[in-house]
Amino acid sequence: MSARLSTAIRIGDAAWAILRKTKSFPDQRFEGVEDWADREHVGVEPMLLALSMELALKAWFVFDYDDPNVVKSHDVTKLFDALLLESRQRLDDEFKRSVNPRHPSVFFIDYGIRDILSQHKDAFIDWRYLHEAKKTMMFDQSAFEATLEMVLREFRKRYRTERVKPLLGHPL
Numbered sequence: 001m002s003a004r005l006s007t008a009i010r011i012g013d014a015a016w017a018i019l020r021k022t023k024s025f026p027d028q029r030f031e032g033v034e035d036w037a038d039r040e041h042v043g044v045e046p047m048l049l050a051l052s053m054e055l056a057l058k059a060w061f062v063f064d065y066d067d068p069n070v071v072k073s074h075d076v077t078k079l080f081d082a083l084l085l086e087s088r089q090r091l092d093d094e095f096k097r098s099v100n101p102r103h104p105s106v107f108f109i110d111y112g113i114r115d116i117l118s119q120h121k122d123a124f125i126d127w128r129y130l131h132e133a134k135k136t137m138m139f140d141q142s143a144f145e146a147t148l149e150m151v152l153r154e155f156r157k158r159y160r161t162e163r164v165k166p167l168l169g170h171p172l
Contacts, residue, residue: 008062015055022048046139050123056151077121103143
C-alpha cells in the first residue's frame with residue numbers, strides 16, 4: 001500500500017471517528033432544554049462536524065494528488081475546490097442523488113454539495129469561537145451530517161477500489 005493511500009486512509013478514519021463521537025452526544029435541541037446549564041455542548045457538534053468534513057476533504061486531497069501536504073485551511077469550500085475536477089464531480093453527483101432528495105434547499109435551484117459547503121464554510125472557526133460571535137450563526141446539522149457521511153462513504157468506496165486494482169491482473 002502506498003504512503004499516499006495510508007495517509008489518506010488515516011485522515012479519513014479520523015474523520016469517521018469524530019463523526020461517530022458526535023453522533024453519541026445526547027440530543028439537546030434548544031426547544032427542549034429549559035436551563036442554560038443543560039446546554040453544555042452547544043456549538044460543539046457543529047464545530048466537530050466541520051472538523052470532520054475538513055479531514056474528509058483533506059483525505060480526498062491526499063488521494064487526488066499523492067501528496068500528504070494538504071491545503072492549510074479550515075474553509076471547507078476552499079478544500080473542496082482544491083480537489084481534482086473528477087472528485088468534485090463525483091461528490092456533487094452523489095450529493096444530488098443521495099443527500100439532496102432528503103435535504104432539499106428552497107434557496108438554490110440546482111442544489112449541490114458546494115452550496116452546503118459554502119453555507120458552512122467557516123463553521124469550524126465560527127462554532128469554535130462561539131463566545132466571540134459577531135453574527136447570528138446557522139448550522140443545518142442534519143443536512144451537513146448527511147453530506148459528511150456521503151463524502152466519507154464515497155471516499156471508502158474510492159480507496160477500496162484503488163486497493164483492488166493492482167490485484168486484478170494477478171491470480172489469487
